[in-house]
Amino acid sequence: MCTVAAYIGNEQAAPILLRMIGNEEGYAGGQYTGLATIHEGKLYYAKVCGDLAELLKRTNAASLPGTIGIAHSRTPGIPSDEWAHPFISTDESVAYIANGAAGIFVGKRDFAEVYRRLAAAGDVFRTLTDDPNVSKGYPRIPDGRALHTSDLLCGMIAENHLRKGMDLPSAMGAAYLEAPSEVVGLSISVKEPDAVAACRINMPLMWGRKGKACYLATTALAMEDEDLDNVSAVPSVSTVCMRRGEITYKPIGGYLARMCAPMPWAKAIRRLDEIMSDGQEHHIGDMYNDIEPFWPEGSIQEAAMLTFQYVHEEVKAGRLKVVKRTTNASLPGAIAPRWYFQLKDAES
Numbered sequence: 001m002c003t004v005a006a007y008i009g010n011e012q013a014a015p016i017l018l019r020m021i022g023n024e025e026g027y028a029g030g031q032y033t034g035l036a037t038i039h040e041g042k043l044y045y046a047k048v049c050g051d052l053a054e055l056l057k058r059t060n061a062a063s064l065p066g067t068i069g070i071a072h073s074r075t076p077g078i079p080s081d082e083w084a085h086p087f088i089s090t091d092e093s094v095a096y097i098a099n100g101a102a103g104i105f106v107g108k109r110d111f112a113e114v115y116r117r118l119a120a121a122g123d124v125f126r127t128l129t130d131d132p133n134v135s136k137g138y139p140r141i142p143d144g145r146a147l148h149t150s151d152l153l154c155g156m157i158a159e160n161h162l163r164k165g166m167d168l169p170s171a172m173g174a175a176y177l178e179a180p181s182e183v184v185g186l187s188i189s190v191k192e193p194d195a196v197a198a199c200r201i202n203m204p205l206m207w208g209r210k211g212k213a214c215y216l217a218t219t220a221l222a223m224e225d226e227d228l229d230n231v232s233a234v235p236s237v238s239t240v241c242m243r244r245g246e247i248t249y250k251p252i253g254g255y256l257a258r259m260c261a262p263m264p265w266a267k268a269i270r271r272l273d274e275i276m277s278d279g280q281e282h283h284i285g286d287m288y289n290d291i292e293p294f295w296p297e298g299s300i301q302e303a304a305m306l307t308f309q310y311v312h313e314e315v316k317a318g319r320l321k322v323v324k325r326t327t328n329a330s331l332p333g334a335i336a337p338r339w340y341f342q343l344k345d346a347e348s
Contacts, residue, residue: 001028001029001099001100001203001284001285002028002029002073002074002075002085002099002100002218003021003024003025003027003028003072003073003074003099003217003219003222004070004071004072004097004098004099004184004186004205004216004217005017005020005021005024005070005071005215005216005218006071006196006198006215006216006217006242007020007067007068007069007196007213007214007215007216008067008068008194008195008214008242009067009210009211009212009213009244010212010213010244011067011213012065012066013066013069014035014037014061014063014064014065014066014069015062016215017037017069017070017071018035018055018056018061019225020071020215020217020222020223020226021033021035021052021071021072021073022052023221023222023223023224024073024217024219024221024222025073025337026324026338026339027218027219027221027284027308027339028099028218028284028285029073029074029075030052030073030336030337030338031049031050031051031073031074031075031076031077031330031336032047032048032049032050032072032073032074032081032083032084032085032330033047033048033050033051033052033054033055033071033074033084034046034047034048034055034061034071034072034084034085034086034097035047035055035061035069035070035072036064036069036088036095036188037064037065037068037188038066038068038069038188038189038190038193039064039065039067040065041190042190043093043094043188043190044064044066045086045088045095046059046060046061047059047072047081047084047085047086048081048084049077049079049080049081049084049331050336051073051329051336051337054334068188068193068194068196069188070095070097070186070187070188070196071097072084072085072086072097074099076329076336077330078129078131078134078330079330079331079332080127080129080131082126082127083127083148085097085150087126087127087148087151087153087154088126089123089155089157089162090122090124090155090158091158091162093158093189093190093191094157094158094162094168094187094188094189094190094191095187096150096153096157096186096187097150097185097187098150098153098181098183098185098186099183099184099203099204099218100181100182100184100201100202101137101181101182102137102149102182103181103182103202104182104259104299104300105180105181105182106137109178109180109181110179111139111149111152111179112139112141112142114152114155114156114178114179115139115152118152118159121159121163123158123159125147125151125152125155126151127147127148127151128147129146129147130144131146134146139152149181150185152179153175153179154187156175156178156179157171157172157175157187158171160174161189167192167197167241168187168189168192168195168197169197169198169199169241169250170239172185172187172197172198172199173239173250173252175199176199176201176256177252177254177256180201181201182201182202182203182300182301183201183202183203184198184199184201184202184205184234185199186198186216194243194244195241196214196216196241196242197239197241197242198234198239198242199238199239199240200235200236200237200238200240201236201237201256201300202236202237202300202302202304202305203218203305204218204219204304204305204308204309205217205233205234205240205305206218206219206223206231206232206234207231207233207234207242208220208223208226208228208229208230208232209228209245209247210226210227210229211229211245212245213244214242214243214244214245214246214247215228216234216242219311219312220308221308221312233305233309234249235249235251236260236305237251237252237253237260238250238252239252260300261296261299261300263302263306264291264294264295265306267294268294268303268307268310271290271291271294272290272291272307272310275287276320276343277343279342279343279346280342280346281323281325281340281342282340282341282342284304284307284308284341287307288303288306288308289303291303291307311341314341315341318344319343319344320341320343321341321342321343321344322339322340322341323340323341324337324339325337325338325339325340326338
């Protein structure tokens with residue numbers, strides 16, 4: 001589980017993106033941080049293995065130019081800056097970030113073939129590593145090295161967008177149909193410098209608007225400082241095109257749409273109320289894992305989306321509070337933020 005953010009408007013994007021990531025990194029991230037912007041036909045990016053403070057300390061992230069961009073904070077992994085999002089296409093024209101995992105699609109994707117195809121076309125993957133500590137869930141190439149799944153997806157999206165001529169949202173949708181995951185992804189391209197593209201299968205994504213400025217984030221809690229006119233949920237199994245003053249959704253369709261199931265709102269909320277009633281601190285990941293079985297087996301579940309919407313409403317209503325703690329980071333000797341939810345009148 002990671003956290004994501006996007007912005008397009010008339011203000012410099014980087015400070016807004018960093019503010020949103022700073023408001024959500026401790027819920028599901030804080031181990032790696034990065035962002036990308038576009039300005040005058042060029043892609044700019046910065047990323048580190050570390051939290052937001054580390055990104056600001058080691059890079060010029062806060063001063064990246066442009067009024068459009070995406071940002072990301074992710075969970076633990078190997079201590080390598082290359083394994084932070086965003087992932088960048090070989091020609092440095094497309095940036096991509098994602099949140100999610102294989103989920104019910106484990107074993108149903110042929111990433112070895114995808115790698116062979118893209119490598120034959122000249123693509124270079126910066127996350128290739130022989131580090132033995134890389135999780136077994138990541139793709140392997142024939143020589144045994146691993147690479148980040150989203151590094152491959154970035155290559156697939158760029159292939160669809162740059163070589164096949166698809167618009168960026170369609171390029172993302174086609175890549176997700178070929179190599180599905182329980183995921184949400186965001187991308188920007190110098191070829192389409194006035195739009196943020198997204199594709200949401202099931203992981204959380206909220207949209208907000210203030211005048212002509214538009215925002216995306218994992219949770220509405222990330223947007224609390226932005227004084228938005230409205231915030232709403234992005235539909236599942238859809239592609240998104242977000243421009244200044246507007247957002248459009250398009251269903252992906254096909255077999256993924258047939259795997260969706262209704263939100264078990266009443267049952268899930270009763271269970272989340274029960275979890276929080278003990279007065280203890282609870283991490284968002286434990287909460288949504290608890291309600292995930294409420295969806296039919298083999299279906300595309302939205303437990304994380306539902307749980308983030310639940311905690312946002314409960315925090316906004318004053319019933320829950322956020323307890324900010326830390327944990328060991330992927331970078332040796334460092335710490336990372338890890339936040340919890342607790343009843344507001346409970347003892348910390």
